[in-house]
Amino acid sequence: MSGDLKWNKIFGAALGTAFVILVVQQASGLIYHSEPPEKMGYFVDAPDEAAGGAAEVELPPDWGTVLPTADLAAGEAAFARCQACHDAHQGGADKIGPNLYGVVGGPVLHRAGFAYSDAMTKHKADVPTWNYDALNSFITAPAKYVPGTKMSFAGIRDTQTRINLIAWLRTQGSTNDPIPAPDPSRQPGAAAPAEGAAPAEGAAGAEAPAAAAAAPAEAPAPAAAH
Ligand code: HEC
Numbered sequence: 001m002s003g004d005l006k007w008n009k010i011f012g013a014a015l016g017t018a019f020v021i022l023v024v025q026q027a028s029g030l031i032y033h034s035e036p037p038e039k040m041g042y043f044v045d046a047p048d049e050a051a052g053g054a055a056e057v058e059l060p061p062d063w064g065t066v067l068p069t070a071d072l073a074a075g076e077a078a079f080a081r082c083q084a085c086h087d088a089h090q091g092g093a094d095k096i097g098p099n100l101y102g103v104v105g106g107p108v109l110h111r112a113g114f115a116y117s118d119a120m121t122k123h124k125a126d127v128p129t130w131n132y133d134a135l136n137s138f139i140t141a142p143a144k145y146v147p148g149t150k151m152s153f154a155g156i157r158d159t160q161t162r163i164n165l166i167a168w169l170r171t172q173g174s175t176n177d178p179i180p181a182p183d184p185s186r187q188p189g190a191a192a193p194a195e196g197a198a199p200a201e202g203a204a205g206a207e208a209p210a211a212a213a214a215a216p217a218e219a220p221a222p223a224a225a226h
Pocket residue numbers: 042043079081082083084085086096097098100103107108109110111115116117118119120130135139148149150151152153156
């Protein structure tokens with residue numbers, strides 16, 4: 001009988017430990033999974049490495065070189081990210097955003113009937129035309145390039161994706177817009193972007209281990225149960 005009692009204690013201790021582990025797992029689950037979404041609204045394409053800011057330092061593409069070799073099919077596929085808000089077909093309706101047929105090389109505010117933001121109206125005074133550089137800057141980070149724009153889109157950070165997209169958009173009503181001649185000052189090597197972002201310090205989630213460490217103190221030590 002005393003043997004049974006001993007086993008009872010051991011099982012009890014094991015059960016207790018399992019219980020504590022479960023509680024800790026649940027608690028850390030709550031910690032890890034309770035972050036609210038960062039932004040509300042339409043789509044948010046998370047900009048990769050937004051903090052690094054490397055994209056801002058980058059030279060603008062040399063359109064005369066990159067447009068003729070752009071991947072139009074990939075550009076059309078990339079337009080899926082715009083399609084919820086924009087139609088690019090000739091005669092297509094305005095949606096949440098204006099129809100984009102002919103926008104490449106066209107005037108800013110190119111759709112007469114569309115209710116543009118004040119921000120975009122002001123932008124037109126600075127840069128009246130959607131030339132390749134302007135489009136590229138806008139699509140990279142709309143709210144940065146036109147602060148206050150009502151285009152709720154985080155932007156496309158990948159340069160080649162933007163090039164493909166702009167090249168495809170050009171085929172939608174803008175093939176008369178000339179492709180500029182190659183520009184040596186924009187070719188790779190003309191300027192080097194600043195050194196990469198400093199290495200991130202510390203490990204992520206430093207709080208969690210502390211919380212976990214507090215709980216095991218309560219776990220019964222099997223050795224003491226005799
Ligand atoms: C969430 C909806 C939404 C998405 C997604 C979106 N746009 Fe827009 N877009 C808008 C709105 C709204 C405007 C009008 C902006 C303003 O008035 O400030 C706009 C304006 C524009 C303009 C200026 C048009 C003009 O007539 O001056 C261009 C160019 C443009 N968008 C391109 C794109 C491209 C390319 C994509 C995909 C990479 C995209 N947009 C994704 C909503 C969107």
